[in-house]
Amino acid sequence: MNADIHDNRAWAEATPALSVLIPFLRDDPTDLLRQLDREAADLGGAVEVVLMDDGTGDAALTARLKQILGVLALPARLITLSANEGRARGRNRLTITGRGRAYLFLDSDMKPDTPRFLQTWIALMVERDPAVAFGGFSLDQAPADARFAVHRALSGASECLPASERAKQPEKYVYTSNLLVRRDVFAAETFDPGFSGWGWEDVEWAMRVSRRFEVVHLDNPATHMGLDTVEDLARKFDQGAGNFARVVALHPETVAAYPSYRAAKLLKRLPARSLLRRLTRQAARTGALPVKARAFALRLYRAAVYADAV
Incomplete structure (x- = not known):
């Protein structure tokens, strides 16, 4: 599959500990990039960002994102695919590019809830070096439009839970919206490319991984901004x-x-x-x-x- 790769100036010399992997399709991750970049000065080069456009086919969006990468302090790469690869294959591809000893899978429609979001992840890596960790997500900053009220109700009741509750069934509450995975763990268990379309590939992956590795839950949430009708x-x-x-x-x-x-x-x-x-x-x-x-x-x-x- 054809892929256009664009790096910013900070990419070549970076030696990151953590690779933030952000796939997207028909979304604009600009706001997320800018928020993550506000932490750059406090990260000491420990974090890089890898974006992957999974076949949107929007030349204007690609050009705009290349401009954004040009002003980021964080090392960043944009991969633009000519056709859609799907959620499982796309995320597997992102890990090939990421150079850190751990990956942070972060959906493009997420918005960190604290100004120390990446710093908290780095601190966890230093203190515990977890195999897998999920930070949780919230609706704190999500739109309150009436057309999204049902989605808010569903997510609030079953997904936006504190770490203490998620830890009771650790494999069940694992989503690629805000998920840390150590490189060696992902090398042992990748996402199943047999999944296509929407849903369940991350939950199935967690079922496999939890049999071999500990799944840690913590409260380092990001808001799911992309609510649906x-x-x-x-x-x-x-x-x-x-x-x-x-x-x-x-x-x-x-x-x-x-x-x-x-x-x-x-x-x-x-x-x-x-x-x-x-x-x-x-x-x-x-x-x-x-x-x-x-x-x-x-x-x-x-x-x-x-x-x-x-």
């Missing part, structure tokens, strides 16, 4: 059904404990799942209903979609 979430659930089936096939005992799996197995017995999907999707879209009711309807929709995959 109900329709966008429903489409992602549709796209993720095949990936969910793959996780079930690979890790049946682990997935059996997940509420989403239990709900899907229960709904599989129903003869009119297509009707249920239509009704729950419509209910989730209905703004006159309470947000909690709409969020429940969307969870039920997801379970009905997954029922066809289990």
Whole structure:
């Protein structure tokens, strides 16, 4: 696959300990880059940034990002792919470029919640050198638009949890939105390229890794700025059904404990799942209903979609 590679002036001489890996598709990571760069003076050259455009095909965006890299103090590289590689393959590719002894996978629509975000990660590496660590994410800075209310409700209830709660099921609460992985650990366990489309590749990876390495949880969150509408979430659930089936096939005992799996197995017995999907999707879209009711309807929709995959 064709790839255009652009480095800033700080890249060539850098000897980083940590490589921040940021894949994106049809997003503009400029705000994230600028915020990370504010820590450059306090990092002493310990951090580099590797961006990968996974096939957006936007020449204007590429040109703008090259200009941004030119003024960054952090060493940075931009990889622009001519076609989409996908979430798993793309992240595997990023690790080939990263030169640090650890990788920080950070989604392009994240916004660190503290001005010492990277410094906290470096301090953890120095103090504990963890195999895998997840910093968590929040909705503290996320848009409060009514069209995102259902996504806020879903994330707030099931994903935006403190480290003390996440640590009770360490492999379950691992997302590539804010994930530290030591280089040797990723060399032993890469993302499964058999996953395509949206979702589950990071959770499946964590299931494998947690059998061999400790997964640490800490409170060093970043806000998920890229909230979705109900329709966008429903489409992602549709796209993720095949990936969910793959996780079930690979890790049946682990997935059996997940509420989403239990709900899907229960709904599989129903003869009119297509009707249920239509009704729950419509209910989730209905703004006159309470947000909690709409969020429940969307969870039920997801379970009905997954029922066809289990």
